[in-house]
Amino acid sequence: MSEPATLRDVAKLAGVSLGTASQALNNRPHVLPETRNRVLEAARALGYTPRNAISSVHNLSVIGMLTKHDVGPPAPFNVFFSHVQAGIEQECRAHRISLMFASVEVDESNHPIEWPRMIEDKHIDGLILIGIYLTEEARSELQRKLGRLIVLVDSYAPGAPFDSVLIDNLGGAAQAVNHLIDLGHRHIGLIGSNPASPPDILERREGYLRTLAARGIPQTYIEDGLMRREEGYAALQRLLKRAPQITAVFVTNDDTAIGVMHAAHDMGLRVPDDLSIVGFDDIDLASEIHPALTTVHVHKSWLGRLGVQRLLERARTPDQPTLAITIATHLVERESTTRVRSAEKKEVVLSESH
Numbered sequence: 001m002s003e004p005a006t007l008r009d010v011a012k013l014a015g016v017s018l019g020t021a022s023q024a025l026n027n028r029p030h031v032l033p034e035t036r037n038r039v040l041e042a043a044r045a046l047g048y049t050p051r052n053a054i055s056s057v058h059n060l061s062v063i064g065m066l067t068k069h070d071v072g073p074p075a076p077f078n079v080f081f082s083h084v085q086a087g088i089e090q091e092c093r094a095h096r097i098s099l100m101f102a103s104v105e106v107d108e109s110n111h112p113i114e115w116p117r118m119i120e121d122k123h124i125d126g127l128i129l130i131g132i133y134l135t136e137e138a139r140s141e142l143q144r145k146l147g148r149l150i151v152l153v154d155s156y157a158p159g160a161p162f163d164s165v166l167i168d169n170l171g172g173a174a175q176a177v178n179h180l181i182d183l184g185h186r187h188i189g190l191i192g193s194n195p196a197s198p199p200d201i202l203e204r205r206e207g208y209l210r211t212l213a214a215r216g217i218p219q220t221y222i223e224d225g226l227m228r229r230e231e232g233y234a235a236l237q238r239l240l241k242r243a244p245q246i247t248a249v250f251v252t253n254d255d256t257a258i259g260v261m262h263a264a265h266d267m268g269l270r271v272p273d274d275l276s277i278v279g280f281d282d283i284d285l286a287s288e289i290h291p292a293l294t295t296v297h298v299h300k301s302w303l304g305r306l307g308v309q310r311l312l313e314r315a316r317t318p319d320q321p322t323l324a325i326t327i328a329t330h331l332v333e334r335e336s337t338t339r340v341r342s343a344e345k346k347e348v349v350l351s352e353s354h
Helices: 007-014 018-025 033-046 053-058 079-094 136-146 169-182 199-214 229-242 254-266 300-316
Strands: 062-070 098-106 126-130 150-153 163-167 188-193 221-224 248-251 276-281 294-297 324-327 330-332
Touching (some): 007 018, 007 033, 018 033, 018 062, 018 098, 079 098, 079 126, 126 136, 136 150, 163 169, 169 188, 169 199, 169 276, 169 294, 169 330, 188 199, 221 229, 229 248, 248 254, 254 276, 300 324
Parallel strands (some): 062 098, 188 221, 248 276, 276 294
16 A cells, blocks of 8 residues: 655655645745646645644644854854754654755854745745844844744844743853852853853853852953854963963853863863863763763753744644743753862963963
C-alpha cells in the first residue's frame, strides 16, 4: 500500500516551493491565480489531504526559522542556536509541519540588515526569529508580510504585538553573582557587555549590578566589550590591569568566558585559585574544558519547542492577547569557582606584551 501524498509531493508535481504550495492550499492572497490552480490540480491528482487534523486547524504548513549572523565573514557554527533549532525541528516533526531556515545578517546590536528570500518571496506561513533585535522599521515590515504569526525566541521587538519566548536573564545573572558572593568574593568583575548590547545581554549586566547592590557591595568592575572569545581574552587583561584586586569574574556568555579563561592562563593565574569565573548558557564545551566552567544553564531546546507551540496557538486563536513566556535558568557548579583565599593577597603582574 502506497504512502499518502505529502505537501512536498504536491509542491514537486506543481513545480513550486513548499511555501508556495502551502499558501495556495490555504487560500492566501499572495499566490498568482495560475499558480494556485496548478497546485490545486496537483493536490487533486495526488489525493492530497492534511496528514492530521491539526494542519487544517492552524493553517501552518511551512514555518520559517531565522537566526542571526553577525555582519562580516561567515561566523563559526553557533552551538547555542543549534540546540534551539533542534527543539524547533522536534516540535515541527510532531505536528507534521515543514520547516525552512535561513540566517539574517545583523549589526553589533543584533539589528537585521537584510531579509532572506524566504520572507521577501512569502514562502512561509509563520516565522520564528532567534537572537534578533527588531527595529521599529523592521518590525513593521515583518508585520505587513506575516501579520501576528511571528514568535520571538530570545529576540526582542519593543512595542510589537508578537508573542515571545525569553530567557530569565536577570534571574540567571543573580544566581551567578550570588554564587560568587556566597564564596566570599567581594571584588567581582563583569565581562561581555557594553551599553549598545542587545536587550538580553543588558539584562545580564543589570542583574550583575542589582545583585551586588542588594548584597551591600558597592564596588563594580565592568569592562565593556563584545561577546566574542578574543574580546573576552583582551577584556580580562584590561580589567585586571586597572583593578588587580578582582578575585572573580561573571561573563555574559560561555564562549566569551572561555576566552577569559585562556587569558587568565596566559597571565599566570590559576583558575579558580587565583580567579573564579562564571559563564552563562551552559554550552557543551563548558563541561569539556579544563577546569570545567561553572555557568548558568539555559533550557535551549525548550526555547525552540515552546516557540513552535506558541506559533500554533497564535494561528488557532489570532485575537488572543500577546503572550511572553520566560524560561527559568539554574546554576551549574563546576570547577572554575572556589572560595576566595582570605589569608592571601593575589598579585597580578601585567607586562606590556599582554
